[in-house]
Amino acid sequence: MTGGAEHKLIDAIFRGLRGTFLEGRLILGGSSALFAFPTHTLPYTEDLDFYISEELVVDRGADIVRLLEAQGYRRQPETPTFDAPGYPSFDLVGYSSTVRSDHLSPPGPLQVMVFGDLGVILEFPGTVTSDATGRAALSAAGFAAVKLMTVRVEKGAKDKLQAILVVSERSGDALFRGTLSRVLARFGDETCRDVLADAQMAFLALKRDPTFQDHGAERYALFLEGLEAGYAALIEIVKESLDG
Numbered sequence: 001m002t003g004g005a006e007h008k009l010i011d012a013i014f015r016g017l018r019g020t021f022l023e024g025r026l027i028l029g030g031s032s033a034l035f036a037f038p039t040h041t042l043p044y045t046e047d048l049d050f051y052i053s054e055e056l057v058v059d060r061g062a063d064i065v066r067l068l069e070a071q072g073y074r075r076q077p078e079t080p081t082f083d084a085p086g087y088p089s090f091d092l093v094g095y096s097s098t099v100r101s102d103h104l105s106p107p108g109p110l111q112v113m114v115f116g117d118l119g120v121i122l123e124f125p126g127t128v129t130s131d132a133t134g135r136a137a138l139s140a141a142g143f144a145a146v147k148l149m150t151v152r153v154e155k156g157a158k159d160k161l162q163a164i165l166v167v168s169e170r171s172g173d174a175l176f177r178g179t180l181s182r183v184l185a186r187f188g189d190e191t192c193r194d195v196l197a198d199a200q201m202a203f204l205a206l207k208r209d210p211t212f213q214d215h216g217a218e219r220y221a222l223f224l225e226g227l228e229a230g231y232a233a234l235i236e237i238v239k240e241s242l243d244g
Contacts, residue, residue, distance in 0.1 A: 006035055006048060009087040013050070014135045016071040022064065027051040027128055028137035029093065029118075029146065031162060036129070036137030041165040041223075044158070048090040051122065054105045054114045057094060061110035064092075080112045095119045117149045120186055126179040140170050141179035148195045148234075149187070160202035165223055167237065168230030177237055185241040196238045203231045 010028060017023050028036050030049030057064065065075055073082040073090075083089040094105055094114035101116045121127050127142030138146060147163035170176040184192050207224060 005086070005088055006032065006043075006045075009048060009084075009090065010035060012087075013071070013073075013090070014133065017067075018134050020067055021060065022067060023134035024130055024136050025052065025056060026092075026136065027122065028135075029143075031158075032090075033138035033143045033146075034162070034166075036135075037140050037143070039140070039166060039169055041162055041169070043162070047088045049093050050090060051095050051118060052092050052112065054094045054096040054099070054112070057092075057105050057110050057112055058108065061108045065110050078111075080110065093118070095122055097123065117187070118146065121145045121149065121183055124179070124183050124186065126175070127183060139179075140166055140173075141176050141183065144170075144176075144180050145183045148184070148199060149191075151198075157202040157205060160199045161206065161227060164199055164203060164227050164230035164234060166230075167234050168226040171229065171233035177233075177240070181237050181240040184238060189242055192238050192241045196235065199231065199234055203227055 010032075013026070017026065027050060028048070029051040031043040031045040032048040032050075034041055034043040052064075068082055069075060073084050075082050076089075080092040081089055082092075092110070092112050094112035095118035096114050096116070097119055099114065099116065100119060103114050103116075105112050105114055121142060124142075127139055127145060128136055129139045130136040144163045144166050147159040147166075150159045167180070184195060187195075206227070
């Protein structure tokens with residue numbers, strides 16, 4: 001995957017955190033995770049997301065802000081958003097190992113939005129990759145699970161279409177399919193059916209309307225063949241989740 005400014009920022013962040021208490025504790029996530037594994041799916045994103053545990057934010061919020069600012073990233077006041085001249089901005093997004101609801105972390109030197117589903121997904125083996133340099137990012141299966149579980153009005157179709165395209169690319173990978181199926185199964189049968197219905201809605205909306213407009217998702221109309229195959233594969237994966 002290529003993406004000049006984004007790749008440079010990712011490299012700079014992980015390089016700067018090497019040897020610090022944040023090494024390996026920021027996880028490249030959201031659409032940004034498409035920069036972390038081989039894929040032809042385009043992120044169409046202008047900023048980056050890094051996942052961080054709520055527990056770490058509560059314990060060391062001031063230290064996190066100081067460390068990132070020392071690396072040259074300016075925090076936008078009272079937000080978890082950081083930027084630097086010549087780079088895209090990036091956001092810190094929270095997950096919790098104990099709380100499964102969406103909420104704001106407690107007030108403090110740093111406050112983040114915490115998403116309950118993230119904690120369920122990230123604790124499952126195979127959803128995060130890491131290497132000896134301290135880089136951590138969503139795996140392809142982790143990315144697909146996060147995007148399929150994400151519910152939002154703006155860019156909601158984009159999330160589902162990205163997931164379907166990654167499923168299309170990895171449909172023949174037994175490890176990918178097994179990991180995604182087992183992660184989805186953790187959310188229960190009703191949620192699995194809702195996930196498939198939401199994906200179907202996004203896919204059919206794009207397929208039926210060549211002028212489809214959804215905050216960048218319309219550009220995925222160029223990949224209808226892959227979306228067709230990916231949605232068919234997703235039906236099978238969700239069925240495996242329900243049967244399991």
